[in-house]
Amino acid sequence: MFTIIQIVLFIVLCSVAGYFAFKGYYFVYKNIMHGKSEDLSGNSSERLKNLLLIAFGQKKMFKNITPAVLHFFIYAGFVITQIELLEIFIDGLTGSHRIIFHAVENISALRSIYVFTISFIEVASVFVFIATVAFLSRRWILRVPRLNKPELKGFPVIDATLILLSEIYLLACIFSMNTADMALHNGEYGFLVSGFFMPLFAGCGETCLHIVERSGWWGHMLGVLALLVYLPYSKHLHILLAFPNTYFGRLQPKGYINNMPEITKEIKLMMDPSAVPPPVDANAAPVKFGAKDVFDLTWKNLLDAYTCTECGRCTAACPANQTGKLLSPRKIMMNTRDRLEEVGRNRDANDGVWKDDAKSLIENNYISVEELRACTTCNACVEECPIMISPLEIIVQLRRNLVMEESNAPAEWNGMFTAMENNGAPWQFSQQDRLNWKNG
Amino acid sequence: MQVKTYAEYASSGETPEVLFWVGCAGSFDQRAQKVTRSFVKILNHLNIKFAVLGTEESCTGDPAKRAGNEFVFQMLALQNIEVMNTYGVKRIVTTCPHCFNILKNEYPSLGGNYEVIHHSTFLQKLIDEGRIKITDTATFKGKKITYHDSCYLGRANEIYEAPRKVLEELDAELVEMKSCRTKGLCCGAGGAQMFKEDEKGTKRINIARTEEALESNAQIVAAACPFCNTMLTDGVKSKDKQQDVKVFDIAELLAAGQGLETINL
Incomplete structure (x- = not known):
């Protein structure tokens, strides 16, 4: 009877969590689909290579060795723990206890593999614990500059801390579960780390051990479900999106900025005196140059925003940020995501159709003109990002809107544009003097 | 000419x-x-x-x-x-x-x-083909050169070694700045910043980069970009170090090494 109640409770909890998780991920998906289409198919072998090296292999993380090693502990621990999670899940569904162990306990080779695997997970978990404590102290005690910038105030820093604390919570659950289980069976499983912890429960009776074991089991399960539901609202979403984001990452040299085909068409008409302009389609949407809001960015830019885990390597490397300017590439990504979520909530509150809220990604407490102006397009942010996010692509598209739609440029730039148009140089020199250098 | x-x-x-x-x-x-x-x-x-x-x-x-x-x-x-x-x-x-x-x-x-x-x-x-002959070794003897990576050469197009190889031909010691190659700090001119005033901040970018160049203790800062050259020259001047530290393009240095150009150090 008790087992049946547990199975039912387990299924109900999983279903509820599954429902809310689906809602969360579907919200993210619908939001990303607000972006303009861009064909990023093709070159699949090169893309797969990036996915394997940069996402799975964390190649770009290792440019900065201390956080790379710590991050690798957590990443590896997370991946390997999924094996034990699988057993927990089957146990929950069937009401069994360590179903895999009991299936193999009389086959000595398989039994050793099971014990080795769980022991390995336990050792990995110890490393996860060390890394998590190190990360918490980097953020709160050592106060690593990039983890303490103004754009992290409020929810972002709570989010980051919550994720780290939940790691410790999950570890506490799994170790109390394993240790109590070991104690109940006089250590017959032979798990490495929990065997070491067993003396801690020496004074515990059987009931107490059962309670600890069940609490650990349920606590772990609930923690995992809670994280699954929370993930789409957190910066931690990178654990999933890093994979598609590196797969769809830019393959061109970093210096490349796309040419706008709609402008090529107009210039060609302008340059060809015999050209007949195409008939104007009165129903066509007016052409808008550059990006003013999230709808004008591509879906890849929006995926970038959701993939960003706010580590701030980009901002730490940004020459404008280093010299005290307002620009922070990380903030560009965070603002894009925040605006996109605002758009998503607006859409969902209005039966799936976004209602104009007279706001945009530029200004409105999102990205200021001053920030956009300060970028030197040096690509330091793009180079630094461990998962191939490009803040620069968003900056350039927003700049295009400022300059070409709003005629919003500093006076010096307007002078430069005029000189380029009239003299073919950013300064007011006569084109006829272009060869004068040879007389120097 | x-x-x-x-x-x-x-x-x-x-x-x-x-x-x-x-x-x-x-x-x-x-x-x-x-x-x-x-x-x-x-x-x-x-x-x-x-x-x-x-x-x-x-x-x-x-x-x-x-x-x-x-x-x-x-x-x-x-x-x-x-x-x-x-x-x-x-x-x-x-x-x-x-x-x-x-x-x-x-x-x-x-x-x-x-x-x-x-x-x-x-x-x-041209160096690899053996077509460049260094004749002037006196100018660079005992001197230190530091190379400033241009963003549009380095990160943008992953050209890090060619300018360094050119400089290695000269009889000088090549030293690196604190941030170089993929981590090279911008001179502050790119993205049309060359043509406008900086946004307000605590420092100009070219000053930050010049400080790194001066920390390297090189007498020559080598650039491979006319805008980096201007930015660093201005930076050296504003630090009042123009007597001790000179900014040159790699082409000027290589021409000097071939005896085609005289440069004052």
Whole structure:
């Protein structure tokens, strides 16, 4: 009877969590689909290579060795723990206890593999614990500059801390579960780390051990479900999106900025005196140059925003940020995501159709003109990002809107544009003097 | 100084080996003009048949594009492409990383397909072929050179080694700044910042970079970009170190090494 109640409770909890998780991920998906289409198919072998090296292999993380090693502990621990999670899940569904162990306990080779695997997970978990404590102290005690910038105030820093604390919570659950289980069976499983912890429960009776074991089991399960539901609202979403984001990452040299085909068409008409302009389609949407809001960015830019885990390597490397300017590439990504979520909530509150809220990604407490102006397009942010996010692509598209739609440029730039148009140089020199250098 | 234009080549029925794209800085900026002349001295010394577009060259459009003005960029780009395609240009060498980047990466989809080479790579190839002979070793003896990575050469196009190989030819010690190669700090000029005042902050970017250059204790700061050159020269001046530290382009240094140029250290 008790087992049946547990199975039912387990299924109900999983279903509820599954429902809310689906809602969360579907919200993210619908939001990303607000972006303009861009064909990023093709070159699949090169893309797969990036996915394997940069996402799975964390190649770009290792440019900065201390956080790379710590991050690798957590990443590896997370991946390997999924094996034990699988057993927990089957146990929950069937009401069994360590179903895999009991299936193999009389086959000595398989039994050793099971014990080795769980022991390995336990050792990995110890490393996860060390890394998590190190990360918490980097953020709160050592106060690593990039983890303490103004754009992290409020929810972002709570989010980051919550994720780290939940790691410790999950570890506490799994170790109390394993240790109590070991104690109940006089250590017959032979798990490495929990065997070491067993003396801690020496004074515990059987009931107490059962309670600890069940609490650990349920606590772990609930923690995992809670994280699954929370993930789409957190910066931690990178654990999933890093994979598609590196797969769809830019393959061109970093210096490349796309040419706008709609402008090529107009210039060609302008340059060809015999050209007949195409008939104007009165129903066509007016052409808008550059990006003013999230709808004008591509879906890849929006995926970038959701993939960003706010580590701030980009901002730490940004020459404008280093010299005290307002620009922070990380903030560009965070603002894009925040605006996109605002758009998503607006859409969902209005039966799936976004209602104009007279706001945009530029200004409105999102990205200021001053920030956009300060970028030197040096690509330091793009180079630094461990998962191939490009803040620069968003900056350039927003700049295009400022300059070409709003005629919003500093006076010096307007002078430069005029000189380029009239003299073919950013300064007011006569084109006829272009060869004068040879007389120097 | 012997310089022929593409038009002159075309009228004599000859074809040059390579088009030297001078760029706006190289054409008009007094400091960058010197770099242009040094590079031409090397080309002439090696009897390389090169042509310039002269008055037919226009700005590539880079600062407009990076500032967000795609109209001005494409207008200039399409004009330049028309000129170059009419002459049948195949290979381009340029002393400006911004021209290099945009000609190489952004002109192709507008119909301009050329083999584009930055002068650092061009000079490195000449060195590899054994065509450059260093005759002046006295100038650089006991001196330290530090190379400043241009963003548009380095991160943008992953050219880190060619300029360093050029400098290694000289009889000087090559030292690195605190941030170099992929982590190289920008000089502050890119993205059309060269043409406007900085946003407010605690420091100018070129000062931050100059401080790194001075920390390296090099007497020579080598640049491979006319804008980096200006920014660092200004930085050195504002630190009042222009007597001890000089900023040169790699072409000027290599020309000096060949005895084609005298530089004052």
